Amino acid sequence: MIELTQLQKKFKLQVKSKPVEVNKDPRERDGFFHSVEAVSFNCAEGEVLGLLGPNGAGKTTTLRMLSTALTPDAGDIIIDGKSIVKDPILGRRMIGFLSGSTGLYGRLTAKENITYFAKLHGIKGQALKDRLESLFDLLEMHSFLDKRADTLSTGMKQKTNIARAVVHSPKIVVLDEPTTGLDIMTKQTVLSFIEGLKREGTPVIFSTHHLDEVAMLCDRVHVIDKGRSCFDGSVLSFKTHSEDGEMNRAFLNIVGASQHV
Numbered sequence: 098m099i100e101l102t103q104l105q106k107k108f109k110l111q112v113k114s115k116p117v118e119v120n121k122d123p124r125e126r127d128g129f130f131h132s133v134e135a136v137s138f139n140c141a142e143g144e145v146l147g148l149l150g151p152n153g154a155g156k157t158t159t160l161r162m163l164s165t166a167l168t169p170d171a172g173d174i175i176i177d178g179k180s181i182v183k184d185p186i187l188g189r190r191m192i193g194f195l196s197g198s199t200g201l202y203g204r205l206t207a208k209e210n211i212t213y214f215a216k217l218h219g220i221k222g223q224a225l226k227d228r229l230e231s232l233f234d235l236l237e238m239h240s241f242l243d244k245r246a247d248t249l250s251t252g253m254k255q256k257t258n259i260a261r262a263v264v265h266s267p268k269i270v271v272l273d274e275p276t277t278g279l280d281i282m283t284k285q286t287v288l289s290f291i292e293g294l295k296r297e298g299t300p301v302i303f304s305t306h307h308l309d310e311v312a313m314l315c316d317r318v319h320v321i322d323k324g325r326s327c328f329d330g331s332v333l334s335f336k337t338h339s340e341d342g343e344m345n346r347a348f349l350n351i352v353g354a355s356q357h358v
């Protein structure tokens with residue numbers, strides 16, 4: 098079980114904005130951009146949580162705090178009773194994080210990249226061979242394993258990144274927009290991979306703009322708007338926010354209502 102409580106993160110603005118500006122984001126004040134102001138949610142064993150929100154809502158900032166890449170200004174992230182804000186090394190061991198930007202070494206092959214990260218986690222010998230084989234099968238990677246990363250297609254890079262993120266069999270998997278820019282086949286492979294994690298009981302938190310993926314995969318939905326949690330519940334209760342249960346309309350109604358709070 099992972100639990101995020103009242104997370105906050107602000108960034109110093111490079112150029113101070115003028116005090117009165119039409120349509121200024123309310124998060125921009127006092128020389129800071131308050132990217133995340135109050136985000137709380139949890140994800141239990143075997144649960145897939147879909148993180149939704151308009152562009153700029155604060156999803157990536159939240160996930161980067163989860164991955165320990167960013168330290169929250171306030172709030173806590175607890176995994177099985179332990180704070181990973183206080184102990185980020187433990188967090189890195191327990192969480193597999195796929196970020197939006199690729200972190201592959203261009204001159205290494207796909208296989209070499211994944212092997213490198215596995216070794217950083219101390220996996221070696223037969224355990225390493227078995228883990229790699231299993232990931233290559235699940236993510237259908239055999240045809241491009243020996244190609245250099247800088248020559249891979251978007252989909253091949255994404256599969257390599259996912260394998261890299263989960264090579265240490267993390268307790269919790271966090272994926273930032275895992276299907277963005279993928280073709281239908283590659284997208285299906287990635288979604289099936291997430292389904293497999295769910296079957297194994299691994300909690301998965303992923304951000305997306307694709308509500309069909311949420312309907313297909315998620316047990317729960319969490320919506321962030323302007324840096325604040327504004328909905329948390331089952332897919333069924335999410336759908337009740339539109340008269341006909343249509344997901345896009347439900348999303349628009351939830352975000353629309355949060356702007357009037």
Ligand SMILES: Nc1ncnc2c1ncn2[C@@H]1O[C@H](COP(=O)(O)OP(=O)(O)OP(=O)(O)O)[C@@H](O)[C@H]1O
Nearest residue numbers: 108109130132150151152153154155156157158159
């Ligand atoms: N390092 C930074 N310095 C200043 N502002 C930042 C920084 N990182 C993020 N922000 C701002 O915080 C807000 C939230 O950004 P974030 O990337 O978390 O949004 P998002 O919900 O992931 O959006 P998208 O769906 O477009 O990917 C944005 O307005 C962004 O410009």
